[in-house]
Structures are given as structure tokens and as C-alpha cells.
Amino acid sequence: MKRTFTILAFFLTLTMLSASIATATTYVVEPVLVAQPVYAGMSFYVYRPYNMPSGWFVTFDGYPITRTAAGVWVYGSYNGAALLPTSYVVGSIHPQSLPIVQYVPSAAVSSMQQIQVTPLPPLPPSQPLLGYPVPAAVTIPPTYVPEWTTQSSFTSIGTWNKLVDRMGILEKPRVPIAWKGDRPEALFVWTGKSWYQIQARPGISEKPSEMIKEHLYALTRMVKNNAFEWKDADTALLANQAAVWGYLWMGRIAPSNF
Numbered sequence: 001m002k003r004t005f006t007i008l009a010f011f012l013t014l015t016m017l018s019a020s021i022a023t024a025t026t027y028v029v030e031p032v033l034v035a036q037p038v039y040a041g042m043s044f045y046v047y048r049p050y051n052m053p054s055g056w057f058v059t060f061d062g063y064p065i066t067r068t069a070a071g072v073w074v075y076g077s078y079n080g081a082a083l084l085p086t087s088y089v090v091g092s093i094h095p096q097s098l099p100i101v102q103y104v105p106s107a108a109v110s111s112m113q114q115i116q117v118t119p120l121p122p123l124p125p126s127q128p129l130l131g132y133p134v135p136a137a138v139t140i141p142p143t144y145v146p147e148w149t150t151q152s153s154f155t156s157i158g159t160w161n162k163l164v165d166r167m168g169i170l171e172k173p174r175v176p177i178a179w180k181g182d183r184p185e186a187l188f189v190w191t192g193k194s195w196y197q198i199q200a201r202p203g204i205s206e207k208p209s210e211m212i213k214e215h216l217y218a219l220t221r222m223v224k225n226n227a228f229e230w231k232d233a234d235t236a237l238l239a240n241q242a243a244v245w246g247y248l249w250m251g252r253i254a255p256s257n258f
Contacts, residue, residue: 032057036091037071038250044090049103056083062102063095072248075100087243092168092251097236146234148176149241153194158245164188167242168250172216173223174230176238178247179208187211189219192228209255216255 034057036042046057046065056066056076064076066085073090076083077100088098148154157164163180170177176190183205187198189212198215200206212219239249 031060034073036073036089038089039091039253042091052103053083058103059090059095061095063100064103065090074248077101087247088239088249089166089251092249093236093239097239099240144233146231146237148190148234149237154190157188157195158241160188161246164247166248166250167238169230169235169238169252170212170219171252171254173220175219175223175228176230177212177253182207184208184211189215190228191219191222192226196222212255 031045031047033043033045036044045060047060048057052058052064056064058064064083065073066076066083067073068085075086075088075090075095075098077086078084086098086100088095088100157167157178160178163184163186164178165180167176167178169175170189175192178188178195179186183200185200187208188195189198190196196215196219198211200211235252239251242249
């Protein structure tokens with residue numbers, strides 16, 4: 001009888017210990033491999049901290065992302081404490097060049113204390129600060145303004161939302177391109193002076209890669225005749241402008257990737 005009681009006490013202690021361990025379980029972040037449907041073969045890892053809103057994840061370089069209704073992964077941006085999706089497609093451009101911030105884990109504040117600060121009297125303009133000479137005026141370089149931002153023939157595409165919902169940079173020739181959906185009615189390619197329109201063939205539902213394939217030579221000739229050259233500095237600026245227009249930014253793309 002005594003032995004039976006000892007065994008029961010042992011199992012009761014083990015049960016209580018297991019319960020205490022279960023209640024003290026630490027949330028473990030598991031990486032998840034996801035695919036980016038707009039880029040053939042692209043996949044990357046994300047994780048989901050315990051305090052992220054439903055449907056939101058964080059990339060391994062620290063940026064919040066979510067998936068649109070169409071299944072496209074896009075970066076998020078903070079509006080106060082709220083996360084809102086942007087038009088920047090993950091994989092389209094380096095996030096450090098975008099006006100978005102990294103995910104910051106929330107921290108608990110134990111207490112707050114107010115301290116009265118007495119402002120110092122202003123120094124005379126001619127008096128050096130802390131014994132150091134007053135630095136000379138700093139020359140600020142002029143802000144770079146691309147030519148296309150002042151061309152109405154280029155910026156007019158911002159009003160073509162019935163035919164455009166995404167933009168990017170075509171790889172060869174290296175020029176801006178815009179279209180709508182996976183099976184667009186038309187592609188619009190910037191040739192340096194105007195948007196060249198490529199219409200889908202009647203009665204045929206084609207992908208953008210199929211539509212543009214037969215026009216690459218003609219596009220290259222038009223770009224060269226117009227002496228147009230796309231600069232690296234323009235890419236981030238166009239990405240920001242595309243977001244202002246409400247278009248998804250697809251980044252640098254090759255015909256085989258979209």
C-alpha cells in the first residue's frame with residue numbers, strides 16, 4: 001500500500017511539473033518559406049513575431065510585409081502604430097531605398113519620470129561654441145530632378161489606371177514599362193519621348209512576356225534613336241512615384257520573369 005501511494009505521488013508531481021512547463025512555454029519564431037508569384041522561381045523566408053497583426057510577417061532583413069488579395073507580397077509602412085500595405089513588391093527594389101521603416105518590436109515601459117530642464121541662454125552670433133570656431137557654411141548640392149518628371153508625355157501614365165496597375169524597369173532595353181494584370185490588354189514602354197503601346201492580339205489571352213517578345217528589336221531601335229538612357233538614380237524615384245499613382249512597383253524585370 002505504501003509503495004502504491006509513493007508511485008501515485010510521483011506521477012502527481014510529474015503531472016504538476018508538466019503543467020507548469022506548459023504554462024511557461026516561450027513563443028518560438030519559426031521561419032516560413034514563401035513564394036513571390038510575380039517573379040518566376042523567387043522564394044524567400046519570413047517569420048511572424050507574436051505581436052504582429054494578423055496576415056503580417058517580417059523579412060529576415062527586418063521589413064514588415066503582407067500578401068495582397070492577388071497573392072503578391074508587398075512591403076508595409078507604419079501609419080502611427082498601424083501597419084498599412086504599400087505598392088512596393090517584395091523583390092522589386094532594395095527596401096533601404098524606399099520610404100519605409102523596419103519592424104520595431106514593442107517594448108514595455110516600466111515607469112516614466114518628468115525632469116525639469118532649464119534652457120541655456122543663446123550665444124551671441126560671434127561667440128564660438130565651447131571654445132571651437134564657428135564652422136563655415138555648408139554647401140548643399142542641388143537636388144537631382146530627372147527629366148521625365150517634367151515631361152507631361154511621361155507623367156500622363158499616372159492617370160491611366162484603367163489600363164495600368166503596375167510598373168517596372170524592362171531589362172533590355174532598359175526602360176520603364178507599365179501594364180495591368182497577368183493578361184493585360186496593352187503594354188506601355190517608354191522610349192525616351194513617348195509611351196510605345198503594344199496591343200494584345202485579338203482573341204488571344206497573352207502574358208506580358210509573350211506580348212513583348214516580338215517587339216524587343218523595334219523598342220531597342222526607338223530607344224537608341226531617341227538617345228535615351230535610364231539612370232540608376234531614377235529607379236528609386238520612379239518607384240516612389242509609381243506608389244503615389246497607386247501602381248505596384250515590380251522593379252527590374254526581364255521578359256522571361258513576368
